[in-house]
Amino acid sequence: MKTKQDFFDRVYKLVAKIPRGKVTTYGAIAEACGIRSSARTVGWALNGASESGLPCHRVVNRFGALTGKIHFGDFHLMEDMLRSEGIEFDEDGCVNMEKHLWIPTKLKAKMKKKKTSSAVRSAKKPRLSRQ
DNA sequence: ATTATGACCTGTG
DNA sequence: ACACAGGCCATAA
Numbered sequence: 001m002k003t004k005q006d007f008f009d010r011v012y013k014l015v016a017k018i019p020r021g022k023v024t025t026y027g028a029i030a031e032a033c034g035i036r037s038s039a040r041t042v043g044w045a046l047n048g049a050s051e052s053g054l055p056c057h058r059v060v061n062r063f064g065a066l067t068g069k070i071h072f073g074d075f076h077l078m079e080d081m082l083r084s085e086g087i088e089f090d091e092d093g094c095v096n097m098e099k100h101l102w103i104p105t106k107l108k109a110k111m112k113k114k115k116t117s118s119a120v121r122s123a124k125k126p127r128l129s130r131q
Numbered sequence: 132a133t134t135a136t137g138a139c140c141t142g143t144g
Numbered sequence: 145a146c147a148c149a150g151g152c153c154a155t156a157a
Contacts (some may be wrong), residue, residue: 040154
């Protein structure tokens with residue numbers, strides 16, 4: 001059956017499959033669940049999952065920024081957890097996506113078709129992390 | 132039932 | 145290359 005709960009469940013399962021020392025993005029999860037446009041809902045799902053023992057700290061936004069750290073109680077908690085797993089941070093405080101970004105296998109096969117101009121969006125990253 | 136907000140992303144000017 | 149606006153789905157008031 002296709003319900004909201006089903007979507008949440010998929011998100012949880014995907015997040016649970018994120019390898020230690022790796023991170024993924026909301027968009028990747030959303031698209032892996034079949035809807036790339038509802039990346040926001042993924043965040044909502046994680047909001048309820050932050051206390052469910054899921055590695056939600058391994059989920060970051062497209063730029064590697066820890067946008068969800070504010071939901072961890074302490075801002076440095078999420079960062080500490082990631083660092084404990086061997087994840088390196090950029091000078092901007094963002095996760096080193098090139099090294100630690102992990103994409104679900106299903107999505108990998110999908111995105112083989114398209115090639116996004118990540119160069120353009122990468123240029124945007126400094127602007128976001130500019131606080 | 133409608134409006135507003137959110138741990139976001141993509142596309143166009 | 146940067147800035148603005150739209151969209152999409154679920155929850156809260």
